[in-house]
Amino acid sequence: MRSAGFLLLVSASTVAAAPASALEEWTIDGGTVGLLVEDHRVPLVVLRIEFAAGSWSPWVEAYDAGAAFEIQLHDPGGDLRRRADLLAADVELAAGDLASGLSVSCRKDDLEAAADLVRMILANRDFDRAELKRRRKGKSLSWEASLKEPRFVLTQAAARSLFGPDDPRRRPYERPTLPGTDPKTLAAARDALVRIPGRIVGFAGDVTLAEAERLARDLLPPVSPEAIGDLAPRLGPVAQASSRPRDITVRLPRLTQVFFAYGRESVGWLDPDYAASRIADHVLGGNFNSRLMVALRQEEGDTYGAAVVDSGGLEPGPYALASFTKTGNADAMERRLREVLARFHREGITEEERALAAGNVVGRRAFLRQSPEDLLATAMRERRHGLPYGFFDRKAEEAASLSLEEVNAFVRRFYDPERFTMFALRPE
Amino acid sequence: MSLARRRLAPLGLVLLVAAASSVAPAPPPGYVAETLPNGLRVSIVPDSRMPIVATLVWYRVGSANEEPRTRGFAHLFEHLMFGGTPAHPRRAVWDHHERFGGDVNAYTSFDETVYVSEIPPPGNVGVLELEADRMVHLSLGEENLANEKRIVTEELRVGTENDPMSRLFTVALKRVLGEHPYALTPAGTEEDIAAATLDRAREFYGRHYRPRNAHVVVVGPVDAAETLERVRASFGPLPSDGETPPDVPEVYGWAYPDLVELRDDLPPVEIAVMGFPLPAPAGPDREAIEVLREILSGGAVDPFEDELVRKRRRALAAGAETELLRRGGLIAFWSACLPYRRRDTAFRHLEETRQVLGRFEWLGPDRLASAKRKLVREDDRRVYSAEAVASDIGRAAWWEGDEARAFDRGERLEAVTLEDVQDAYRRYVLGAKPVRIWVRPERVPLAVRLFGWLYPLLGGF
Incomplete structure (x- = not known):
């Protein structure tokens, strides 16, 4: 029964041709909400369920709950996977940073059977031990492979500089601890994870609210009334500029290029400066005519790519002006990279740049409205982070409404070269 | 394709299967296609439910069509095509897409080079004119060529030399396919790129970047008739010379090493x-x-x-x-x-x-x-x-x-x-x-x- 609900029109005010799509929310039980983006263009449905703990949670890490969540499609006989194939359904299981997601894409006429499959996956306690062992080995080999990838090695250096050793944001860049392989222990962890309150059951596509409410009603096991301790991620403070070296160099054999990341911590989504950062970042390194691209690629042909990379989120994360060039040109590239930032900080942006960026940050929201799945993903992302629906659309509008003076005041606060560290990956 | 399938669905699966071999393909509603007198093919699918207009220009030339003297040119041209024209300076096509939140890019494959514009309306107005202009009026100069050669070489280094799996793939392709035109990746080699000259670039452009060798496809919230008129007006006056390269040999039946x-x-x-x-x-x-x-x-x-x-x-x-x-x-x-x-x-x-x-x-x-x-x-x-x-x-x-x-x-x-x-x-x-x-x-x-x-x-x- 629909105990609470409202209608939110997710419409693109600047996109005249796009139809408005309705986002419906309702309460399923004391720890679960339902979301629906209805779209009847084609007979397809995506069912996406998010559970309220991900790999950043200390509890998830301690109990290998992420690995347990991701293995649950694998029973020893392969029956669940065969059932998924016979449904022509795509099933994906992934433990993300903040939440663990199970999604099924299927045809409308397979939706009932797909919901049954979800129940069977969540009830499976007989995990394939051989697959668990293969995944352990695979994880170990993937780690060794990533140590040969230039961008990974450079990002690793940045993560180690910005985050403390126990910060979960640093964990993807450290040698992984290999999960256990006892199916019973893992099944217990999975059972606990999927009962944590804060679950979201999302539907997108050719399904009505009545159908979604009915299907969601007995889809999941009941939420657990017992609180799990140590669930919330413990994000430490980001190392400030004064405590970081100004230059950090790491090395890899065989490189024919030098990779640079001129970085600091990013602006979090709730920071009052976040809207201004959308405009400034776009001008500095978010498009083909950005300051970085013009200075490093178009004028000098130093590089193929030069961009701003923002890996932050609700909380600040790594932020960098990134580029690369042949080894013989590395010194010149580093000098130009520093000059671009210094000039940007000193002079700010122009009104022409502001106007172009404002049009872009609002206009490109249309790319996130192409499918009902896109709309659902945005809504789930906002809810997962405790943000109001439409948060990112409103931030784009807010960014577009800022004056040149407001953006440049932010530029003067944020882009001070004194607050940046130059990370360089050079050949051994 | 899916629209055609849905229209037939009520007839039932049995009828569908029985009819499959004889049913004429049913295009989406409003679909318009024609070949202009100069040889340009144009296809338009209007769909008012989409928030983005996609305009793709397919040039029927890829890395497999290159000759020894133009090796690496298909990909090099993907870059050069953003160099501007006398009527539209270098940054015009990017600025236009920026203003409306659109994306404009391109890719080079073994068989084709495709220019992709995705832009919310009304930004799509103007894209056809920009594409028609650069199809034949590209500014090709020594400075621009030299700059793009440096950029493409950096792309080659980052995409192959410094990536173990790509490096392996490039070598494997050459060793497996030998002299077949698919043996060389579209990225080319540093030697190929260094050898590119302005005369050869102009010759390549004149042969392959012409209406006869191109297909313009527009999909999204557009008026098909109006869009077709704009295609005719923009591309119609362009010359009808140029050529589609000869087919490369089939992969099946080629001689491979053991x-x-x-x-x-x-x-x-x-x-x-x-x-x-x-x-x-x-x-x-x-x-x-x-x-x-x-x-x-x-x-x-x-x-x-x-x-x-x-x-x-x-x-x-x-x-x-x-x-x-x-x-x-x-x-x-x-x-x-x-x-x-x-x-x-x-x-x-x-x-x-x-x-x-x-x-x-x-x-x-x-x-x-x-x-x-x-x-x-x-x-x-x-x-x-x-x-x-x-x-x-x-x-x-x-x-x-x-x-x-x-x-x-x-x-x-x-x-x-x-x-x-x-x-x-x-x-x-x-x-x-x-x-x-x-x-x-x-x-x-x-x-x-x-x-x-x-x-x-x-x-x-």
């Missing part, structure tokens, strides 16, 4: 690959191969992996991968093991698994039906994306010789039978001679070399 051995800076695993050439997509087995590919590598159960890894426990990982180009492709079966096994043993396990799959225990009516349903579902999903629909039309026109084949794929897939899929496996895998590729890491830890063979005995697989 064994290619490669080494690179890889993690400690050895990879054995058995590759089998496939015919061009324009051939009659296209749909059977699509279904075969879906069953072998598109589902949660991969029969090859299931047999080799899960049942026989002869590898750490395994699978089947298929790659298709305009003139043919490859289906490859691979396994990954820790580096202690003899090469011939690894290939024997692959060979045994190929034979076991020839019993078709993995292929029944239910699995066939679900594979076809999955492929149709994936097609259906493409109606959300203007760019995906436009790509399908461009590819069907160029790869299969008939853009209408973008609209009836559902019907053609429905017509595939068990016997068709079995025949495809027998013809292209079971009865074919493979090219074998053996990939080893340059360095193997001593402990793994000495004791790796214990891994499966200890239950590692």
Whole structure:
């Protein structure tokens, strides 16, 4: 029964041709909400369920709950996977940073059977031990492979500089601890994870609210009334500029290029400066005519790519002006990279740049409205982070409404070269 | 394609299958296509439910069409085309897309070079004029060429030289395909790029960047008649010279080496690959191969992996991968093991698994039906994306010789039978001679070399 609900029109005010799509929310039980983006263009449905703990949670890490969540499609006989194939359904299981997601894409006429499959996956306690062992080995080999990838090695250096050793944001860049392989222990962890309150059951596509409410009603096991301790991620403070070296160099054999990341911590989504950062970042390194691209690629042909990379989120994360060039040109590239930032900080942006960026940050929201799945993903992302629906659309509008003076005041606060560290990956 | 399938759905599956061979392809509502007097092909699909207008310009020239004196030019031109014209300076096309939140980019393949504009309306107004202008009025100068040569060389370094897997792929392609035009990746080589001259660039542009060798596809919330008029006005006055390059040889039937051995800076695993050439997509087995590919590598159960890894426990990982180009492709079966096994043993396990799959225990009516349903579902999903629909039309026109084949794929897939899929496996895998590729890491830890063979005995697989 629909105990609470409202209608939110997710419409693109600047996109005249796009139809408005309705986002419906309702309460399923004391720890679960339902979301629906209805779209009847084609007979397809995506069912996406998010559970309220991900790999950043200390509890998830301690109990290998992420690995347990991701293995649950694998029973020893392969029956669940065969059932998924016979449904022509795509099933994906992934433990993300903040939440663990199970999604099924299927045809409308397979939706009932797909919901049954979800129940069977969540009830499976007989995990394939051989697959668990293969995944352990695979994880170990993937780690060794990533140590040969230039961008990974450079990002690793940045993560180690910005985050403390126990910060979960640093964990993807450290040698992984290999999960256990006892199916019973893992099944217990999975059972606990999927009962944590804060679950979201999302539907997108050719399904009505009545159908979604009915299907969601007995889809999941009941939420657990017992609180799990140590669930919330413990994000430490980001190392400030004064405590970081100004230059950090790491090395890899065989490189024919030098990779640079001129970085600091990013602006979090709730920071009052976040809207201004959308405009400034776009001008500095978010498009083909950005300051970085013009200075490093178009004028000098130093590089193929030069961009701003923002890996932050609700909380600040790594932020960098990134580029690369042949080894013989590395010194010149580093000098130009520093000059671009210094000039940007000193002079700010122009009104022409502001106007172009404002049009872009609002206009490109249309790319996130192409499918009902896109709309659902945005809504789930906002809810997962405790943000109001439409948060990112409103931030784009807010960014577009800022004056040149407001953006440049932010530029003067944020882009001070004194607050940046130059990370360089050079050949051994 | 999916719109056509949905219109037929109420008639029922039986009628659909019975009619599949005789039904004329039904294009989406409002679809308009014509060939202008100068040879330009234009296709327009209006869809008011899409928030983005995609405008794709397909030039029928890719890296496989290059001659020795123009090696690397297809990709180099992908860059040069953003260099501006007398009427529109260098940054005009980017600025236009920026203003409306659009994206503009391009890609070069073995068979084509495609320029992709995705932009919310009304930003699409103006895109056709920009594309028509740069089709024949590109500013080509020494300074611009030299700059783009440097940029493309950096792209080559980052995409291949400094990426172990790409580096390996580039070498493998050359060793497997030898003198076939697909043997060289679109990125070219540093030597090719360095050798590019302005005279040759102008000659390449004049031959291939002309209406006769191009296909403009517009999909999204547009008025088809009005858009067609704009295409006529923008592209119609352009000259009708230029040429479509001759077809490259088919991949199927080419002579391949028996064994290619490669080494690179890889993690400690050895990879054995058995590759089998496939015919061009324009051939009659296209749909059977699509279904075969879906069953072998598109589902949660991969029969090859299931047999080799899960049942026989002869590898750490395994699978089947298929790659298709305009003139043919490859289906490859691979396994990954820790580096202690003899090469011939690894290939024997692959060979045994190929034979076991020839019993078709993995292929029944239910699995066939679900594979076809999955492929149709994936097609259906493409109606959300203007760019995906436009790509399908461009590819069907160029790869299969008939853009209408973008609209009836559902019907053609429905017509595939068990016997068709079995025949495809027998013809292209079971009865074919493979090219074998053996990939080893340059360095193997001593402990793994000495004791790796214990891994499966200890239950590692």
